Every structure is written in structure tokens, then in C-alpha cells.
Amino acid sequence: MMVRGLIGDLAGKVCKFILPIKYDIFIGSTSSSIALCTLASIDLLLEVSRSDLMNSIAVAGRLLSENKGIDALVRYVVADKRIRCIVLAGKDSKGHLAGQSLLALWLNGIDDEGRIIGSMGKDAVLTLSKDEVDEFRAQISTMIDMRGVTDVDSIRKCIMVDTTN
Numbered sequence: 001m002m003v004r005g006l007i008g009d010l011a012g013k014v015c016k017f018i019l020p021i022k023y024d025i026f027i028g029s030t031s032s033s034i035a036l037c038t039l040a041s042i043d044l045l046l047e048v049s050r051s052d053l054m055n056s057i058a059v060a061g062r063l064l065s066e067n068k069g070i071d072a073l074v075r076y077v078v079a080d081k082r083i084r085c086i087v088l089a090g091k092d093s094k095g096h097l098a099g100q101s102l103l104a105l106w107l108n109g110i111d112d113e114g115r116i117i118g119s120m121g122k123d124a125v126l127t128l129s130k131d132e133v134d135e136f137r138a139q140i141s142t143m144i145d146m147r148g149v150t151d152v153d154s155i156r157k158c159i160m161v162d163t164t165n
Contacts, residue, residue, distance in 0.1 A: 039089070
């Protein structure tokens, strides 16, 4: 397990060098309780960041991996108590299936080894404690699954419907 972790860390550093991704998150409205996760769709994240949709969401960000990415997302959400809804949109990362894994985490939690129950991701093992996962699951009342949707207008319509209910 330790060798696999070292290989994963090394692969992550190589990926950051070869394919740097400049944008992690964009902050939106301080009165919103909605976080938008564009998964592996970086172009969608940039389009959203430049749109009026930012006035209706607290934060927009990406999610590429089913382990370290979800660890970071959960810690961010738990630290920002106003976030109650996560919208998953954009293309899910192949093999990692970070969006499917986040949805599985919210629905099912983790087992005693930190593996996300029901995840189809190839390495869906978190460093989060069960308490952190439980806090995340309790805080998020709604997860809207729009995986595969890359049209900002469709996302806007969904978010506007959810905020008026």
C-alpha cells in the first residue's frame, strides 16, 4: 500500500508538471449555499467563472481525482458551513470517476479502510476520518447530478429551479 501511495504521489507531481491546471476554484456569492463542481471540464469551469451564474453560487471548482481531490473538496465544504448543495456537472474523469465517487461518498460514506462505499473509481481511498465524512454528509442536504452536462444555460436553469423551491 505504501509503494502504491508513493507511485500515486509521483504520478500526480509529473501530471502537474506536464499538464498544469491553473484554476482550482472561483468564489461567487456570499449569500449562496450552492457549490458547483465542474469535474474534469476545465473549460466549463472557466466559462462559469466569467458568467452571471457566479452571482447564484457560492463557489465553482473542479474535481479530477477520487481520492486527494475528494479529500480536499470535503475539507473545503466542511470549513464553509453555508454550503448545503453541490451540483455535479461536466465530464467525469475517466478511470477516476471522481463525480460518481463523490456521489457515492455522500450516499454511502466510507468503510473502515477509508474506501468510498459504492465507488467505481480505481483508487477511491480517502485520508478523511469517518467523523469528517459524517459531517460532510450531514451538511450537504442536496446533491444534484448533472454529470455530462457542459452547457452553462442548462446548469443555470437547474440552479435557478433549485433555489426557488
